Amino acid sequence: MDHAEALLIGGRAGVGKTTVGWEVSALLRSAAVAHAIIDGDFMGQVHPAPEGDPHRAEITESNLTAVWANFARLGYRRLLYTNTLSVLPQAAGMFARALGGGVRLTRVLLTASDATARERLVGRERGSELERELEGSIRKARLLDQGAPEGTVRVATDGRPVVDIAREVVAATGWASVTPR
Structure with a gap:
């Protein structure tokens, strides 16, 4: 494989991106599929935002480029990347620049009802961010x-076991033989 491939897992807050991402990684490991995993939420977490980059896109891309260069140097060509908005068209340029021209993107949008996302966020958020997360999720x-x-x-997550969701996501990549239930 000459070019990189990226599985982008996006979705609202509370949909299960991180949990599904780790389960996808477990399935890929069990199928002996070499890959790297990055939680995109951590690529731009600086405060305050850099001047001229209020949405942190520049620092995110710079960090992704640097981290991917380390993975690529070791021979990795597949990236599993989780981040809320990563599936949107405007993110494609960042992945092409960071992972190299010709990168093949597989976009998976995890979905959940407002009620499911709320239930998950209420169970997860312990600090002062709950209301902001709920509003932003919607x-x-x-x-x-x-x-x-x-x-x-698009993969619905409401009321489904994470392993079933992950199987459906892996099947979308063509990277491994898994059977969605």
């Missing part, structure tokens, strides 16, 4: 629903 769910490009695989 807003981003609508943005993702409208903005995800054609060809994005």
